[in-house]
Amino acid sequence: MFSALFDFQSLLLVVLLMICTSTFVHAQAPSMLDKNKQGFLGLFWKSARIGERLSPYVCLACFSMAISYLIQP
Secondary structure, three states, X not given: OHHXXXXXXXXXXXXXXXXXXXXXXXXXXXXXXXXXXXOOOHHHHHHHHHHHHOHHHHXXXXXXXXXXXXXXX
């Protein structure tokens, strides 16, 4: 997990997965993330907001990340 902090592509993948997962969890159980809007767990609430409001851009980022993983040797 810590090696993802040193590789930009892996860090971007971790951030995209956090955004997508937080958005899915918020869609299924909104009260789980809504009660934690501040502090460390507030990152997941903010990630869910990013995923909800910028979903076309997050989708394009996930798609381009998948293409880049398929293309690289």
